[in-house]
Structures are given as C-alpha cells and as structure tokens.
Amino acid sequence: MWYIYISLCLGILIGVTNILPEKIVKHNDKFIIISIILLLFVMGLSIGLNKEIIRDFGLIGVTGIIYAVMCVLFSILVVYLLTSIKKRGDKK
C-alpha cells in the first residue's frame, strides 16, 4: 500500500518543480477523472467478488447499510455544527 503514497509524493514533486510541459499538465483534470473511473470500476470488481455476502445479503446487509448511512449523517451534522460555530466566532 506504500506505493500509493509514493506516487502521491512523486506527483506533488512534479507539480512543484513544473518539469512536465504545460501541454500535458493542462489536461491533468481530465487524467484525474479518467483514472477515478478506472479506480471505481476495479473497486466494483472487488465488491462483486464477495459472492457469499452478496448471495445472502438479507437482514445483516440492511443492518450494515443503516449503520453506514447513520454514521455518515451524524458525521456531516457534527462537522456542520462545528464549522458554523467557528464561523460565528470569526465574525465577532
């Protein structure tokens, strides 16, 4: 897994030093989108491999989904409250 952080750092280094020609770098946003789509497809592949879990998804699966949705909702809520408190503080 260390490869991914090495390539992130390598990318930052290339970005900072500006060694790639502008002609290539200006398409960087497109490269990001294409590689995200590739990543998502491979992640889909890895999800589909959990055949047993998919076959008897049932109640356990629904339970898992409810946990995920609730955790996400309350993370958003707490961070929303924290950042709005901070904003109000900044105005004063």
Add this chain to the structure above:
Amino acid sequence: MKMTIYIIITVILGAIVSYFFIPDTAKSIIENLITISLSITLFFVGISIGRNKHLFKDLKKTGLKVLILPLGTIIGSLIGGVITGIILKQSHALSLAIASGLGWYSISSVILLPVTGAEGATIAFIANVMREMLTFLLVPFIAKKVSPYCAISIGGATTMDVTLPIIARSTNEYYALISFIHGGIISLLVPFLVNFFASLI
C-alpha cells in the same frame, strides 16, 4: 449529479462483471489492480496539489484547527452508531465498534471476527464498505451544496487514499490537503478505537 450517476454505473458494472465472470481466486490480482489504479489517480492528484503555490501558506494559516475536523467526524460517527444500535436493538459496544471503523472495512471486520463471530464482522464489513461507497456518491453533492468540510467528514479514514481523488475533484487543492490530513489522523486512531470498543463487547 452527472458524476454521481457515472459513479453508480461504473461500480455496479464492475460488480456484475466480477460476480458472474471472475473466479474467487482472482482476489489478489484485483487487490493489486486497486493499488495500481489508486497509485495512478493519486499521482495526478499530487500534480494538481503541487502546482498550487499558495497551498502550504493557506494551510499554515489554518493551523491547529485542522485537527478539529477529524474529531468532529469521529464523534458524529460514534453518535450515529449508537443511535442505530438503539433503533436496531444492538449493544452499544458493538455499535461503537462498527461505527469506529470509519470506512476502513478490512481492519474493523478483522478485529471483530474473533469477538462477535461472522455476523458482527459481516455487519462491520458491509457498514464500512458502504461508507466508502457513500463517500463517492455524496461528496460531489455535499461539497457543492453544504460545505467541503462536511464532504470530507463523510469519508472518515478513507479520505487519505481511496476517496481522496473524488474529494480533490469535487473541491480544490487546499481541501485535498485537508482531506489527506483528516484521513491520516483518523487512520491512526481507528485501530485503537475498534480494539477498545471490541474489548467492551
């Protein structure tokens, strides 16, 4: 919205292909493919971070406040877990252990397996895989309509690697860096949190 639809279609397409056509023995190959495609994506994200010259100055201005964000994410997640547990009549300790996985599904299910058996571990696995998926689906929308900070909080531990590209794409380089720090801090804490709550079961 367009991005979200592409995301759903791509993931489902991948899942269908592997469910019907790829044998279980290919698991390690696909894990390698994830690492490779993630490396490629993060390389490009790195370039866009590196090209932004004000970035580190902006981050310095933010200072220690950057630590509050992961704390908010964790507290919110634990509250959400406990409330779900009350609704579904699960023990608080199990709910907290599931919630404190924060999207890192491999670790939460591995720690829970010897404690709860297959059922608890599977719930933790699905809950945390779903958190990762929800991050891909919700980040583009929440970043635009609510705030980039709230969008980052969805991803939990995953915002330093797997979901960093989608956050970088939906916000800007500054928030990409915040996202990386957020995910890094949470990833350091997840093993301790899951172990702690699992020990209370």
